[in-house]
Amino acid sequence: MSRFVERHPAWALITIIAIAVALWLVFAVWPPGLEEAIGRKRVFLNAVFNGITLGGLYFLVASGFTLIFGLMRNVNLAHGSLYLFGGYIGYAISTSSGSWILGFIIAFILTAAVGVLLQVIVFRRMEGQDLRQTMVTIGLSIVFADLMLWACGGDFYQIQTPNWLIGPIELPLITAIKSSGEPVYLRYPMVRLVIFIASVIIGVAMWLALNRTRIGMIIRAGVDDRDILAATGVRIQLVFVGVFAFGAGLAGIAGVVGGTFQSLSPGEDIRFLLASLVVVIVGGMGSIPGAALGAVIIGLAEQLGSVYIPTYAIVVTFLIMVLVLAIRPQGLLARR
């Protein structure tokens, strides 16, 4: 951190000012002039919270994607299908059993099983041929999309939020002051906050597992040089299967989350595939902190964009990607 400040004093200053402005916007009571210029504070705060929680969802999808890519150099373009598959499973389980949590568990297990099958049956046969693997994942995504359309139809499904999470929660953030002098606090859906906290916990746990455990050490070594790792006697195929299963399972969990936040329908697979592509391009391929940073940036850009410049929201996301590619082609937090 201090090295960054020493090396780029101007950038550090700009970053500090930007953070200060952002904090002021979130915590201060807006003066009337500002409210007139860019609208109510409640709208802004809601967009920020929606953006950050959407970023949590994007992180769940993209971290599996980036983990698989980092270790196996396999761009899994069927990742969106795994997301949608997990969502449908979660819907089926939670409606039939009434338990939302059970939906998560089963969705994780089943999508992880699909991931294991994919790795064992398909990808192991074409190791090292990244382009061919990518083509195969495109074919698989078409087949999966059609099979799911066959099984589930073109309807919209929404997973029921469990009772104990329904309803808003009051946050200690003042959105406005009433004429009587009474402060109005922000009310925000609890389920989104809970899910966001859960995804932060998953992210931190992943980071700890990667950086503090033996398995994490093996995976990091595999990212750097799989051949040497295999030569040291690690059963690399087992590691591959495990990582693929975990990454696929994360996509499945994200599907259940997405089905609760938003809805499930054909076409969502492509949407989330695109989101995870952009997130990992922005954050840096194969980097978990990069996926987290990219997810928050893209989530915020999407939500703030759709509130303040509705027609061009997608362009903002795209411009961020272009900007990152122009300045740091390897992504913001990639090591290379």
Added chain:
Amino acid sequence: MSLAHDARLAVGRATEAQRAARTWPEINNPAAWAVAAILVIMPLIASSFFLIEIFATTLILGTMALSLMFLAGYGGMVSLMQLTIAGFSAYMVAVFGVSGNANISLGWPWWLAVPMALALATAFGTLGGALAVRTEGIYTIMITLAIGAAFYYFTNQNWAIFNGHTGINNVATPRFWGVNWRADIPFYYIVLAVAAFCYFAVQYVVRAPFGLALQGVRDNPRRMAALGFNVNAHRIAAYAFASFIAALAGVLQVWNYRQISPGSVSVGACIDVLIIAVVGGITRPIGPFIGALTFVLLRTFALDFLVRLGLDGNRFRLLIGLGFLAIVFWSSDGVIGLWQRWRQHQRREVSRSGRGRGHG
């Protein structure tokens, strides 16, 4: 020692390439002449349904896939945004030309609108390419896919230029010299002429110095850079050339359907172009056209075929996906690769049986 060896090898390759460059490979191939003759007299044989829905559509899709084939086969860059460039050009024809949406279309005559559309789409593709060449290999796929998807969502959201998800309808088609060029037979010949032009343009360019340098860049960018070639400039120029081809196909496509909407530039459609190129084979310019014919035949007749087998006719995409998977699994070079392998197998069989007889 090894340097001298390398140099000799390079000289040998260069003379071979020069010899190949002097003649077109199609000239001595009777099959190519037969295909050309059939394509020219097609309006005499085929009904108007086959002429437009099958053959003209095949040629248009084949031209789009040809631009992808050029990038992937000779440049080593798999770009998923070729359909997006074609769609952009189609939108530009609709926006600058005459259409049913008078509030959007500027009403230019076609001979102004089309060059404008081609120029803008080529510029668009070149810019996208300039972004994509900053990365390599599978990253290129991801970035071009992201560009394609962003364009799709943008056309869906933007009403001022792209008219949102309804798109632009009733696009006017050219009429001059007393001919309605969208009537079946004249349109078929326009499409055929453009497709043939693009095909031979690709054949010419890959044997011109630029094309040879591009293939060098594909095989070993570092070495080419050491030899003094500007690697990124060659790649961007390849994108520009491919974008122009895709833009031509886009103009034909909007004339064919007389409308353009976000559905035609969706991510699925982008991937279809990749499927067409890969199924046909991305090592030769004829591959995309074979792939497109397969794809169009499947798309048109799979429904009837599946229903006749007693299956659900809506599972057309499943069939396409499985076929694509099978091709990618068993042949890295599509239908052309299968054909070549079969030929080699036959030849080996013949020589083996011949030898066997000799011994017996």
